[in-house]
Amino acid sequence: MKHTRHLRVCYGGTFDPVHCGHVAIARAARDGLQAEVALLPARDPPHKALTGADAEQRAEMLELAFAGESGLVVDRRELGRAGPSYSVDTLGELRAELGADAPIAWLVGADSLRQLHTWHRWRELFERAHVVVVQRPGADIDMAALREASPAVAELVEQRRQPPETLSATAHGGFAVLPLPGLRPESSTELRRRIAAGEPWADWVSPAVASYIVRHGLYRDPAAILANASNPAIVESAPLTTTAHVIKTSLPTPPPSVESLLESVHGALAELKAKDGVEIDVRGKSSVCDYMVVASGTSTRHVKSIADEVVRFAKKLGVMPLGVEGEREAEWVLVDLGDVVVHVMLPRVREFYALERLWTVGDQHPDYLASDD
Numbered sequence: 001m002k003h004t005r006h007l008r009v010c011y012g013g014t015f016d017p018v019h020c021g022h023v024a025i026a027r028a029a030r031d032g033l034q035a036e037v038a039l040l041p042a043r044d045p046p047h048k049a050l051t052g053a054d055a056e057q058r059a060e061m062l063e064l065a066f067a068g069e070s071g072l073v074v075d076r077r078e079l080g081r082a083g084p085s086y087s088v089d090t091l092g093e094l095r096a097e098l099g100a101d102a103p104i105a106w107l108v109g110a111d112s113l114r115q116l117h118t119w120h121r122w123r124e125l126f127e128r129a130h131v132v133v134v135q136r137p138g139a140d141i142d143m144a145a146l147r148e149a150s151p152a153v154a155e156l157v158e159q160r161r162q163p164p165e166t167l168s169a170t171a172h173g174g175f176a177v178l179p180l181p182g183l184r185p186e187s188s189t190e191l192r193r194r195i196a197a198g199e200p201w202a203d204w205v206s207p208a209v210a211s212y213i214v215r216h217g218l219y220r221d222p223a224a225i226l227a228n229a230s231n232p233a234i235v236e237s238a239p240l241t242t243t244a245h246v247i248k249t250s251l252p253t254p255p256p257s258v259e260s261l262l263e264s265v266h267g268a269l270a271e272l273k274a275k276d277g278v279e280i281d282v283r284g285k286s287s288v289c290d291y292m293v294v295a296s297g298t299s300t301r302h303v304k305s306i307a308d309e310v311v312r313f314a315k316k317l318g319v320m321p322l323g324v325e326g327e328r329e330a331e332w333v334l335v336d337l338g339d340v341v342v343h344v345m346l347p348r349v350r351e352f353y354a355l356e357r358l359w360t361v362g363d364q365h366p367d368y369l370a371s372d373d
Helices: 018-031 055-065 085-096 109-114 122-128 145-148 151-160 162-170 186-196 206-218 232-236 258-271 301-315 347-353 357-360
Strands: 009-013 036-041 072-074 104-109 130-135 175-179 247-251 275-281 290-296 318-326 334-335 338-347
Touching: 009 085, 009 109, 018 036, 018 130, 018 162, 018 301, 036 055, 036 206, 055 072, 055 206, 072 162, 085 104, 085 122, 104 109, 109 130, 109 145, 109 151, 122 130, 122 151, 122 334, 130 162, 145 151, 151 175, 162 175, 186 232, 247 301, 258 290, 258 301, 258 338, 275 357, 290 347, 290 357, 301 334, 318 357, 338 347
Parallel strands: 009 036, 009 104, 036 072, 104 130, 130 175, 247 334, 290 338
Antiparallel strands: 247 318, 275 290, 334 338
């Protein structure tokens, strides 16, 4: 009796950052090849310049992007290996783990295929796995361009090409083309540029990844100025170098209810006339909290005073501050109350980070809380 062997597809890269195009490619490989797809973030990519996020951050964003996706897993093996991340070494490890007969495929883009001759021990890739190239819908490999860029790769590709659905029948040595179901606009390079320039970008990544980028201040050019801010004086004088000033707290046992925490926060905001308070329900979207409250202060002193008032009101519920992380100017203060997280920000900082838009993608705009002003 003949048993069907399950194909393992490896999708390596810097993923700096992972975007919706990467997700679409991984899904296409899973569904089109009936395979499990392993996403392998590179620790030290030998073919690319320094990354914008460190290896651990890129891996964490991958985990967020693919959380709950059946058949798509993040494999961190390259992060624990010293030196450059060579695909041939990774395939050697996988081959030793899965056995000589296990069908394995390495997924590459069309641009990578034209540069394959520059990869470390590139011919050995075919001795350890199949190679699959993803292509735009309706397109095929430009063999003329491939022959010009790398005659040796072109010759090998022509000799080894086979239909993608036959790859699982053998362990390695084949070459196949996997068409994408649709054109994708996303590019990590363009995404990083948009973030640095303060242009719209959040719809190119999942809400969880967008939130991670914002929380960690990734890909921001410290000299970037909000080009679309309404106040020219603010734009001219204040490049955004702000990260959040974090106040952590200790909760009593049992902790106060979410409703009482929110009522306490609203009371503090009203007491100090915070501007444009917004309450956002992030249940099911965030593992950090259930609700997020965002409000503005008119100056750094006002921002700090509002945050202190939030803490003072919370103390009445038995919530005690554990201290402040960071010693930056109070342009953005985050008060962590457990199930409720409060962000108090200067208006220009709030507009730049756009937390409301990041956490309400696909939702109705959050309701504004009442303000005394």
